Amino acid sequence: MRSSATGPARPRERELADRLHSAAIHLLRRARRGDPLTGATPAQLSALSVLMSGPKTLGDLAAAEQVRAPTISRLAAEMARIGLIRRRDDPGDGRLVRVEMTAKGRRVLAKGRELRIADIEGRVRRLGRSEVIALETAVSIVEGMLRD
Numbered sequence: 001m002r003s004s005a006t007g008p009a010r011p012r013e014r015e016l017a018d019r020l021h022s023a024a025i026h027l028l029r030r031a032r033r034g035d036p037l038t039g040a041t042p043a044q045l046s047a048l049s050v051l052m053s054g055p056k057t058l059g060d061l062a063a064a065e066q067v068r069a070p071t072i073s074r075l076a077a078e079m080a081r082i083g084l085i086r087r088r089d090d091p092g093d094g095r096l097v098r099v100e101m102t103a104k105g106r107r108v109l110a111k112g113r114e115l116r117i118a119d120i121e122g123r124v125r126r127l128g129r130s131e132v133i134a135l136e137t138a139v140s141i142v143e144g145m146l147r148d
């Protein structure tokens with residue numbers, strides 16, 4: 001029987017959640033070590049990942065990145081200057097600015113993703129067959145958790 005998100009935490013589930021949280025963070029931190037090879041900063045890569053789904057207002061981008069308007073304005077200005085994004089006035093509301101990824105931004109983001117995947121792939125290749133099978137199962141479970 002599963003406990004609900006609001007029900008009492010059982011020690012085993014709590015420990016597993018803590019371990020998963022820590023492992024996920026550490027795995028991605030290690031995989032990000034190649035990010036400087038993209039020529040973009042971590043903040044720029046993060047903002048580009050938000051723009052994958054399409055143009056956003058600066059306010060929406062700030063909310064997604066959990067930063068304040070002045071911070072996202074500076075970040076967007078620098079990203080536009082180096083050609084990662086394009087700024088456009090909102091056709092429906094002249095007070096708003098929308099930003100969208102450029103072809104260069106898509107290439108930089110793709111390179112970062114490829115470098116991260118290659119790092120993780122190298123770690124997976126060092127596993128034994130039974131560990132790879134167990135990891136496939138675990139990834140499927142995590143993907144299912146994200147569909148909730």
